Amino acid sequence: MNDDQNNNSTHDSTRNNGPDMTETMNEEAPKTISEAEFYRKSRRSFLVGGVTAAATAFGYRGLLNQEAAPGDNIPTTLRSGLEWNEDVWSRLFREGHTAPTYSPSQSSVLRVNGRHGIRSDIDLDAWELQVQGPDGEVWGTHQLSDIQALDRHEMIIEHKCVEGWSQITTWAGARFSDFADLYSDQGAADHKFVSFVTPDEDYFVGFDMPSALHEQTLLAYDMHGGPLDLDHGAPLRLATPLKYGIKHIKRIGSIQFTNEQPADFWASRGYSWYAGL
Amino acid sequence: MTTDMATDQASDLDRDSGSSAPSGDDTGFDQSAERRAVLKHRRGSRWAHWINFPLLTIMIYSGLRIYWADLRNPVGVGVGEWHLFDLFPDSVNEALGLERKLARGLAFHLTFGWLFAINGLAYTIYTLVTREWKQLKPGKGALKDSIGVILHDLHLRKEEPAHEGNYNAAQRITYSLIIFFGLVALLTGFAIYKPTQLSLLTNSLGGYEVARKIHFFVTIGFMAFFVIHILQVARAGFGNFWSMVTGYQLEPKKPESRSEKGQNK
Structure with missing residues (x-):
């Protein structure tokens, strides 16, 4: 989270270039980052991605295993x-x-x-x-x-x-x-x-x-x-x-x-x- | 360090790397010895991509269960009345467990279809607002250039294809086409889902049977895309794949750029 704040604060100069949405979106994501920052992002993405994928798989399994209501034939x-x-x-x-x-x-x-x-x-x-x-x-x-x-x-x-x-x-x-x-x-x-x-x-x-x-x-x-x-x-x-x-x-x-x-x-x-x- | 940052600011692309300097300082990394990672996919694209993957998989799978329900008039591969094989051969139907699952197929298809549509619309709005579509728009002569890309990928031509930004001509055409396919799938889907209530849509697409065929062929298009996409991503390597997760791809080590930096110092 700290990194994002850093990025935002140092990007005030970009914001001055123009108020359009592209610039606003750009400042969230710098075009280049350091290797250290990349590995930090990698670890975070791995966690977020892993948890999301696991939750999706878990949810889907739950849906497949869900009982149908009495008198019905689908979950x-x-x-x-x-x-x-x-x-x-x-x-x-x-x-x-x-x-x-x-x-x-x-x-x-x-x-x-x-x-x-x-x-x-x-x-x-x-x-x-x-x-x-x-x-x-x-x-x-x-x-x-x-x-x-x-x-x-x-x-x-x-x-x-x-x-x-x-x-x-x-x-x-x-x-x-x-x-x-x-x-x-x-x-x-x-x-x-x-x-x-x-x-x-x-x-x-x-x-x-x-x-x-x-x-x-x-x-x-x-x-x-x-x-x-x-x-x-x-x-x-x-x-x-x-x-x-x-x-x-x-x-x-x-x-x-x-x-x-x-x-x-x-x-x-x-x-x-x-x-x- | 200071000279390094000064040279970085000289070019537009490098300007942002200045922002990573403070975080680099936080961790005590020496910037000058660092490789940089370049932004390839923004957050919105990444989420849309990864949300779309399971949704489209469910849509195709449940769609095939619906298709299986009437095999009396299957789509065949062949010339005229003569079919080399019908879609899909029994072995495929059995392997995928498509048999006698129409009710489930319909329920999945008509429930998850909304999520597929919402994700597709959200992505479309996102890409328009951020103007990311420019990354995907095929340029002039893209069709001709894409032949060069295909020849290169098949190892029939040595020259590296040119690419602006993330994508070469063939990728731009393919990705633009696949998004268009999504729209076609959505429209023909609604046309065959509500042919009476949406009769205007169904008629404008050539009627129920035509819309149904288009819907089917778009699905085949998605499947063909999936196979090629996986092969190409595997070929491009892990760094490229991982950039769809993190957003960034680490630059390869370039000895000459290091010596340049050395000269600046």
């Missing part, structure tokens, strides 16, 4: 990192901002990439969609024709998977916001979250309400010009360019409006709960 610090990201990007969410759309010639049948929740047998004619309030009370049940009675919207979007691949495809269906309007008496849209679960309850996703009510979030029943097949989530699935494919739940069995952050299949396996794009 708590990393989960905090993901949650911090979610906070940033949900604050930056703009209601009117839409994802780019594409031309029909670019569209193709989407790759089938996950069968969680659709492995069990299903009788499509007997399928029903159940709607619940925050305490699990049943608000109503719907047939596919109820959804198809709502305004039909078509969008050609680029579907993105957390794995890295992407594909442009066409979706058609009802806006989730129009569906939520059916329950305006119950104040459905005023809740913070929506939960979607498959009939066998093997797959489930949670949505923040702003993303769910976005105009490009569809309860889809058509894909690439035809009705959904079973592999793609017949009779009804989610499609939205606001979220990764892991949130596009296939074969929706029930929808719940709630104020508690709903469980999410992949979030409990270490992925971001928000999974926003």
Whole structure:
């Protein structure tokens, strides 16, 4: 420390040359120093560097060895990192901002990439969609024709998977916001979250309400010009360019409006709960 | 001693060595017999460099785990449809333990990415404020001169390459490029992280798939840089490496400069 003071005091002459930042920075670090000073600096740097490197290594090891919270699969610090990201990007969410759309010639049948929740047998004619309030009370049940009675919207979007691949495809269906309007008496849209679960309850996703009510979030029943097949989530699935494919739940069995952050299949396996794009 | 200091003050570069005289006196060292150490890297650059090293390592490693998650359409090395090998060969994937670690890869990448960005921005501001960027800016004819450097380094040409300040033409181009790569990595990273919310950015970079490719090739660029950088630093010797820690490099012993000093006395 003494050396720095020495350097500063003898550098007053440099300061007089000009008040700009370069000079100010220069006077902290003389251009040449004596051999003795060099070795003194060397020892100090060795200590500072060694302690910093050791602390970094120790911290990193600690992070790797950190236990995941119950119901999670990644260290708590990393989960905090993901949650911090979610906070940033949900604050930056703009209601009117839409994802780019594409031309029909670019569209193709989407790759089938996950069968969680659709492995069990299903009788499509007997399928029903159940709607619940925050305490699990049943608000109503719907047939596919109820959804198809709502305004039909078509969008050609680029579907993105957390794995890295992407594909442009066409979706058609009802806006989730129009569906939520059916329950305006119950104040459905005023809740913070929506939960979607498959009939066998093997797959489930949670949505923040702003993303769910976005105009490009569809309860889809058509894909690439035809009705959904079973592999793609017949009779009804989610499609939205606001979220990764892991949130596009296939074969929706029930929808719940709630104020508690709903469980999410992949979030409990270490992925971001928000999974926003 | 006094004459020594007087001659030192004659040149601009040596002026500062006067400041070390008092500390030299403190320890009772005889200045005239001393070698001097020359400032090579200021504190801000050194910290930015050493903070960046583990951060970039984490970013590349976690990034490769994300890349591994979809190997159905890997980037290959070859001509057209014909690939000599795909990136990366299974042996590399196994050796690095990339398999089935997508969730961790994403969590690391998206958490430490902020720190990487903050450190990069801090360094950029620092280098602008202190005008250190002038040290790195390639001069006129740098591209041509850098060929001379490469030929020299490969022992194909004897002439020592010229260098102003710390760096020769090839180093200036490489270091400037690697900082630019950092910016590209950051921008393409955000473009593929938030392609809907930042759709303007993603589109201006050529779309999601293009941005993703650029992001990948920039990573390959970082890896190639790392290998060459390590080889060159090893070649330059410990004194050069250590100057990135202390900031200073001890001058080599020069018999002729000593006799000059002797003459002054």
